[in-house]
Amino acid sequence: MIPVHLITGFLGSGKTTLLQRALASPVFANTAVVVNEFGEVALDHLLLQRVDADTVVLQTGCVCCTLRSDLAAALRELFDKRERGRVPPFDHLVLETTGLADPAPILFTLTADPVLRHHFRLGSVVTTIDAVNGAQHLVQHLESIKQVAVADRMVLTKTDLVDRARVEGLRAEVARYNPTAPFFETPDASLALDRLFSAETFDPADCDSPSVRRARAPLSGTVGGGDGLDRHARDITAVSLTVDSPLDWTVFGMWLTMLLHAHGDDVLRVKGILQVRGVLTPVVIHGIHHLVHPPTSLPRWPTADHRSRLVLIVRSLPAHLIERSLRAFLRLAPPERDAA
Amino acid sequence: MCTLCGGVEQARHWTDRLEGTASSEAEEPAAWRQGRQLQIALANRILSQHGLAVRDWDAHTFVLSNRTGQSELVSRLAAVWSTAERLGRCRCDPLNPVLLSRLEGEEGVEEAAT
Numbered sequence: 046m047i048p049v050h051l052i053t054g055f056l057g058s059g060k061t062t063l064l065q066r067a068l069a070s071p072v073f074a075n076t077a078v079v080v081n082e083f084g085e086v087a088l089d090h091l092l093l094q095r096v097d098a099d100t101v102v103l104q105t106g107c108v109c110c111t112l113r114s115d116l117a118a119a120l121r122e123l124f125d126k127r128e129r130g131r132v133p134p135f136d137h138l139v140l141e142t143t144g145l146a147d148p149a150p151i152l153f154t155l156t157a158d159p160v161l162r163h164h165f166r167l168g169s170v171v172t173t174i175d176a177v178n179g180a181q182h183l184v185q186h187l188e189s190i191k192q193v194a195v196a197d198r199m200v201l202t203k204t205d206l207v208d209r210a211r212v213e214g215l216r217a218e219v220a221r222y223n224p225t226a227p228f229f230e231t232p233d234a235s236l237a238l239d240r241l242f243s244a245e246t247f248d249p250a251d252c253d254s255p256s257v258r259r260a261r262a263p264l265s266g267t268v269g270g271g272d273g274l275d276r277h278a279r280d281i282t283a284v285s286l287t288v289d290s291p292l293d294w295t296v297f298g299m300w301l302t303m304l305l306h307a308h309g310d311d312v313l314r315v316k317g318i319l320q321v322r323g324v325l326t327p328v329v330i331h332g333i334h335h336l337v338h339p340p341t342s343l344p345r346w347p348t349a350d351h352r353s354r355l356v357l358i359v360r361s362l363p364a365h366l367i368e369r370s371l372r373a374f375l376r377l378a379p380p381e382r383d384a385a
Numbered sequence: 386m387c388t389l390c391g392g393v394e395q396a397r398h399w400t401d402r403l404e405g406t407a408s409s410e411a412e413e414p415a416a417w418r419q420g421r422q423l424q425i426a427l428a429n430r431i432l433s434q435h436g437l438a439v440r441d442w443d444a445h446t447f448v449l450s451n452r453t454g455q456s457e458l459v460s461r462l463a464a465v466w467s468t469a470e471r472l473g474r475c476r477c478d479p480l481n482p483v484l485l486s487r488l489e490g491e492e493g494v495e496e497a498a499t
Contacts, residue, residue: 298400306466307478373488
């Protein structure tokens with residue numbers, strides 16, 4: 046399966062500059078690139094393809110269940126050329142979205158397309174945030190908040206143009222919308238591009254970070270004004286749940302499918318590392334809105350802590366009810382059989 | 386497509402795909418059937434308050450029925466909730482405090498015999 050890494054971020058936040066830098070690195074020697082538009086920053090890359098912004102809205106009318114037919118066609122064409130030997134056999138693909146693009150339909154396209162889902166999988170979602178204007182974007186544009194919420198990695202750009210206090214303030218602000226994604230900064234000559242686009246997008250230690258614990262309280266008083274967006278933004282909360290004993294996969298699946306059925310529009314992101322009954326290795330789960338990636342297993346637990354940890358970034362959903370609901374469902378599981 | 390019933394084979398849902406566990410009947414029939422029976426028992430716990438019942442049909446499809454006997458076939462668990470809302474004229478919300486109070490007062494589901 047070829048990982049599709051997503052670079053998203055607001056207009057002018059440095060997506061193409063980051064992409065340009067990544068492509069110059071030997072780490073990205075076998076990488077294909079798909080862009081929405083050819084911007085001002087030139088990309089001189091062998092495997093460059095453009096997509097048009099055609100979308101097909103499915104009958105559900107749901108924001109995330111929008112098929113990006115343009116993207117599906119572009120990826121199919123690229124894969125076809127790869128199979129026929131007309132382009133080098135790339136093993137990574139980087140997709141740069143437009144500044145206002147919502148990443149959820151891209152994930153839907155990768156998981157719903159009958160051809161693509163057998164050849165591509167979502168890699169990491171990298172969101173660029175402009176240190177000069179990022180705070181303002183968060184106040185004025187819900188898309189900017191969503192791009193931060195869905196990120197696996199966040200890159201603060203143009204940090205050399207503002208003072209350190211402002212960078213730290215922006216980091217604190219952004220971490221309140223997404224406390225699990227690690228930060229990177231540019232310009233930084235030592236920027237670890239391999240870590241930035243690593244296929245493994247879940248670091249369980251992030252679930253225990255102080256920012257996650259702080260974020261369990263609803264956000265408040267961070268953005269000015271009093272308009273709808275302000276209220277909308279303040280209602281975004283990161284909920285961190287820890288379960289001590291192994292989960293029953295059937296019960297957990299039933300709970301999460303029901304939660305996403307009822308509230309998927311308000312679940313911006315789900316990520317977790319789970320200890321599942323009968324499975325020796327940790328199971329990693331990722332989701333955006335109603336969509337959940339096929340879960341994957343890590344070869345081993347990254348730390349001595351083997352408890353299940355789940356982080357949900359939600360909008361206007363009470364954290365205490367989410368936790369109560371998960372625990373009420375989990376206690377319905379039949380008693381665990383003794384391990385053979 | 387199934388040549389007997391005409392049903393279209395569904396792609397696996399994320400709840401079906403878990404490395405190290407039985408994800409299809411062919412891989413580990415007993416564990417797979419047990420998981421399916423547990424799904425049905427849990428769904429009935431949740432949906433019974435709306436007068437709805439779920440049962441198995443051909444080991445690959447769920448049948449959802451309301452009190453008037455109206456039934457619909459559902460291919461996978463994730464689709465049960467929207468069908469239940471239509472048949473039961475209810476809302477399937479795991480954050481509903483009434484549902485949670487009821488579940489918190491109930492015993493766990495018995496393990497299904499295989």
